Amino acid sequence: MMLAINTANAQNWMFGVSAAGNLNYLTGTTQRLDNTYFVPTAFHKGTDFRPYGSILAEYNPKKVFGAILNIAYDGRGGKFDDVIAPCDCPATLNSKLSYVAIEPSLRVNLGTASNLFLFAGPRAAFNxxxxxxxxxxxQQDRSGEFSAVKKTIFSGQVGLGYDYAITNPTSATKVVLAPFISYHPYFGQDPRTIESLSISTVRAGVAIKLGKGSKIEAVKDNSVIVPNREVDFTVRAPKTILLKREVSETLPLLNYVFFDEGSTTIPNRYIQLNANNASNFKEDQLQKAVNSNMTGRSARQLNVYHNILNIIGDRLRANPNSNINLSGASANGAAEGTLFAEEIKQYWVSNFGINGNRIATQGRTKPLVPSEQLGGSKELALLREGDRRVDITSSSPELALEVGGGMMKPVMIVSDLEDPLDSHLIFNVGGASSLLKTYTITTKDENGTTQTYGPYTRDKESVAGKTILGERNMGDYTITMNGTTKSGKAVSKEAKVHLMRQTDMGAKGYRYSILFNFDKTKTIASYEKFLNESVVPLISDGSTVIIHGHTDMIGNEDYNNNLSNDRAMEAQRILEKALKSAGKTKVKFETFGFGEDPNKAPFDNSTPEERFYNRTVIIDIVPTN
Known part of the structure; x- marks a missing residue:
């Protein structure tokens, strides 16, 4: 960079440049690198030198106080101390964080005749x-961009400098050489919104300042350095494509019953039994129950949920010492909320013979964990529809799962998983979200027949293998990614795959689901015991675990994509930690965040319960054979 300086008539002003080295100290935890990659062993410490350079303006009236302004390139990266990955092999991580920094400082002269000065002030840095x-x-080396990096950070500095004049005192042009050293503590130096990486910096360098003299012509350099980063493209194709797989599923029992606007009776979609049928009802009847009216996605799962009154009635009957609480909520007032709760209580008392003293009821205007937040203004009708409900909670261990804030114990069912994710082609387009406007995926078989999917914007997408194969049993395909960069440049990448249909259903798999309240991610931690004790024992060494996060249709699409990915990655982190402790080191993870994508959502979004069930992370354990 060349500096243009005009110092005419600048008696108290000086302008110049500085160059320095930043000795950066990296502390905290860094394990998740980007939205798709979570390293097996966390990095905690590191140091390294990075360059610093600035243009500066200084006002020094030769009194006690003055002022300095630096506009700088500020390198804050560093090399972390090496770690040992679970494969007993070394791993390294090099951070290349850098900023454009604005650093105004108060200059304090240590005596009017002294050239020694202190400076201190804030720092605003833009990534x-x-x-x-x-x-x-x-394994293959990996490079990319850290996720969740703050665009702007605010911190501070304090330092010491010395002015050394290198021109004659009588010269019209003053040139001053000023070595300096400064310290930037870790306060405010957290570059990411996740994890705990923090950076402290000691900077040492020299500034050259000019003042009071003839005009120095500007030298212009309009060159701009642009990182030369390309989009990466790979395809994960299944060895064989299953049409369906039998799955033993642990389905969370959503502990809400939703009421329709304008009514205080239990909606007809909830299955209600007369006293005679209720006496014969057993929860395990739902494990493989098939109803001719079951249509659409996740029909069996919804059928189980819509039996919630019968399931809990059966559990109350089988555990006579257990108690339950019903909290009805209605925006029309607590009295209507109480009517909701009493309606459910009466069903259990009359049809299942439950003693009413075991069932406590209350009314509220807002549910225990409301979806509608104070000050919210978007999609309020859907949020309020989800808040018109009865919350079912219990402290009895026979009824409640010891996680998730009162969640009922899950239901075990056996279902046929249509079009399992391990039979999808996964398209990894590294850098798509940051470098591309959109891209499409085109498949071309050996006969020249093409199919096009998209447009897409996310770094990872999938298409069912059976969709690409159609009626064929096998085929060779050329997969082409065609995209447009944000600057308008066309990008094309290509890969080849062989696809083959598998005619049988294969070995039985396992599925677990975790549910979330609206816009919440922290509840994943409360499921850690459940994941460790119930899920991990069923994961055999060498198997594949597919984790996919979803949200409902409410909210911003990009936000929902990130939210679902955060939830899925956190579930992977918990499982990996437990598997490592169990000595299972050969488990392969495939983790996705599908956001609100309606083509990937496990449920529709037409009713509140479907939207609540879409706020989920699903864990599929794919058998080894």
Whole structure:
């Protein structure tokens, strides 16, 4: 960079440049690198030098106080201390964080005749680069951009400098050489919104300042350095394509009953039994129950949920010492909420013979965990529809799961999983969300027949293998990604795959689901015991675990994509930690965040219960054979 300086008539002003080295100290935890990659072993410490350069203006009236302004390129990256991955092989991580920094400082002269001065002030930094390079022995090196990097950070500095004049005192042009050292504590130096990476910096360098003299012509340099990063494209194709797989599913029992606007009676979609049928009802009847009216996605799962009154009635009858609480909520007032709760209580008392003293009821205007938040203004009709409900909670261990804030114990069912994710082609388009406007995927078989899917914007997408095969049993395909960069440049990448249909259903798989309240991610931690004790024992070494996060249709699409990915990655982190402790080191994870994508959502979004069930992370354990 060349500096244009005009110092005419600048008696108290000086202008110049500085160059320095930042000795950066990296502390905290860094394990998740980007939205799709979570390294097996966390990095905690590191140091390295990175460059610093600035243009500066200084006002020094030769009194006690003055002022300095630096506009700088500020390198805050560093090399983390090497770690050992679970494969007993070394791994390294190099951060290339850099910023454009604005640093105004108060200059304090240590005596009017002294050239020594102190300076201190705030720092506003705007992220310029967030690249990383990760290496691990026995696997391909990886580079990319850190996710969740703050665009702007605010911190501070304090330092010491010395002015050394290198021109004659009588010269019309003053040139001052000023070595300096400064310290930037970790306060405010957290570059990411996730994890706990923090950076402290010691900076040492020299500034050259000019003042009071003839005009120095400007030298212009309009060149701009642009990172030369390309979009990566890979395809994960299944060895064989299953049309369906029998799955033993642990289905969370959503502990809500929703009421329709304008009515205080239990909606007809909830299955209600007369006293005679209720006496013969057993929860395990739902494990493989098939109803001719079951249509649409996740029909069996919804049928189980719509039996919630019968399931809990059966559990109350089988556990006579257990109690339950019903909290009805209605925006029309607590009295109507109480009517909702009493309606459910009366059903259990009359049809299942439950003693009413075991069932406590109350009314509220808002549910225990409301979806509608104070100050919210968007999609209020859907949020309020979800808040018109009865919350069912219990402290009895026979009824409630010891996680998730009162969640009922799950229901075990056996279902046929249509079009399982391990039979999808996964398209990994690294950098798509940051570099591309949109892209499409085109498949072309050996006969020249093409199909096009998209447009897409996310870094990872999938298409069912059976959709690409159609009526064929096998075929060779050329997969082409065609995209347009944000600057308007066309990008094309290609891969080849062989697809083959599998005629039988294969071995039985396992599925677990975790539910979330509206816009919440932290509840995943409360499921850690459940994941460790119930899920991990069923994951055999060498198997594949597919984790996919979803949200309902409410809210911003990009936000929902990130939210679902955060939930899925956190579930993976918990499972990986437990598997490592159990000595299972060969488990492969495929983790996705599908957001509100209606083509990937496990349920529709037409009723409140479907939207609540879409706020989920689903864990599919794919058998090894």
């Amino acid at each position: 310029l680069s967030k690249d990383y390079e990760y290496t691990q022995l026995q």
